[in-house]
Amino acid sequence: MAVEQVVIDLDEHDHESAERSAITHRNVANRRKVLLQLVAAFVIGVVLGGIGVAELRDSRAQHDRSSVVAxxxxxxxxxxxxxxxxxxxxxxxxxxxxxxxxxxxxxxxxxxxxxxxxxxxxxxxxxxxxxxxxxxxxxxxxxxxxxxxxxxxxxxxxxxxxxxxxxxxxxxxxxxxxxxxxxxxxxxxxxxxx
Missing domain, CATH: 2.60.40 (Immunoglobulin-like)
Known part of the structure; x- marks a missing residue:
């Protein structure tokens, strides 16, 4: 009986699994990017909201001050x-x-x-x-x-x-x-x- 030789070609790559890995890596990167954008939008919203509340408070204080008669x-x-x-x-x-x-x-x-x-x-x-x-x-x-x-x-x-x-x-x-x-x-x- 003749023995078949199994030859493994080391130059050949599993192209399909490499493509899946690249897609998965891109999806994770995109999710991180979206998450960072959401966090940045939230922080900007909090800062702008704080500034708006401070302006409103100052405006009310000015109005109260200007309406006093003594x-x-x-x-x-x-x-x-x-x-x-x-x-x-x-x-x-x-x-x-x-x-x-x-x-x-x-x-x-x-x-x-x-x-x-x-x-x-x-x-x-x-x-x-x-x-x-x-x-x-x-x-x-x-x-x-x-x-x-x-x-x-x-x-x-x-x-x-x-x-x-x-x-x-x-x-x-x-x-x-x-x-x-x-x-x-x-x-x-x-x-x-x-």
């Missing part, structure tokens, strides 16, 4: 004439306003009323910077017998804030002991030369 009002002598008719004194006075808020405000109107007292602005608007002061002329009508009660007069202000919105603010103004009281009482005293 002021102090003090009656000042601005006596520039007046009249006394049957115990009711009409005179012009000044109201000094101090802006204690964080943003500029524009005073558009001033009004106060209670029995014996009426206060109205004279139609002038006044811009007051933060920490600044401004004077506004007002028309006063005071009844000599009832105007000067111990409780403060609640003065209403129509104020335009930095965000261009009109807001109402109130501030209690003490009339007793004020320059307005001094000016009015001089006019309320009965005249001896009549």
């Amino acid at each position: 002021l102090v009002a003090l009656p000042e002598s601005g006596y520039s004439g007046g009249s006394n008719s049957r115990g009711i004194v009409r005179l012009n006075g000044q109201l000094t306003l101090i802006n204690t808020g964080p943003a500029p405000i524009t005073i558009r109107a001033i009004q106060a009323e209670r029995p014996g007292v009426q206060v109205r602005d004279m139609g002038q608007a006044r811009l007051i910077r933060p920490g600044g002061t401004g004077q506004i002329l007002v028309d006063l009508q005071l009844e000599c017998s009832t105007a000067f009660q111990p409780e403060p007069l609640s003065v209403r202000f129509s104020v335009e804030t930095e965000d261009k919105r009109l807001r109402e603010a109130r501030y209690p103004v003490a009339l007793v002991g004020s320059a307005w009281q001094e000016d009015a009482l001089r006019m309320c005293e009965p005249r001896l030369d009549s």
Whole structure:
């Protein structure tokens, strides 16, 4: 019996298994690439979202800051004439306003009323910077017998804030002991030369 010789050709390669290996290797590389792209997209999204939230927070803080109205009002002598008719004194006075808020405000109107007292602005608007002061002329009508009660007069202000919105603010103004009281009482005293 003749022995068959088995010859193994070492130059021949298994082309099919090499192709499968290359495809598998490419698929793994593609999966890694896609995974890295997804992770990068997620990280970019988180960063942009964080920046967006910070911007929104800053915008809200700016809006809150620009809508605050905080002021102090003090009656000042601005006596520039007046009249006394049957115990009711009409005179012009000044109201000094101090802006204690964080943003500029524009005073558009001033009004106060209670029995014996009426206060109205004279139609002038006044811009007051933060920490600044401004004077506004007002028309006063005071009844000599009832105007000067111990409780403060609640003065209403129509104020335009930095965000261009009109807001109402109130501030209690003490009339007793004020320059307005001094000016009015001089006019309320009965005249001896009549």
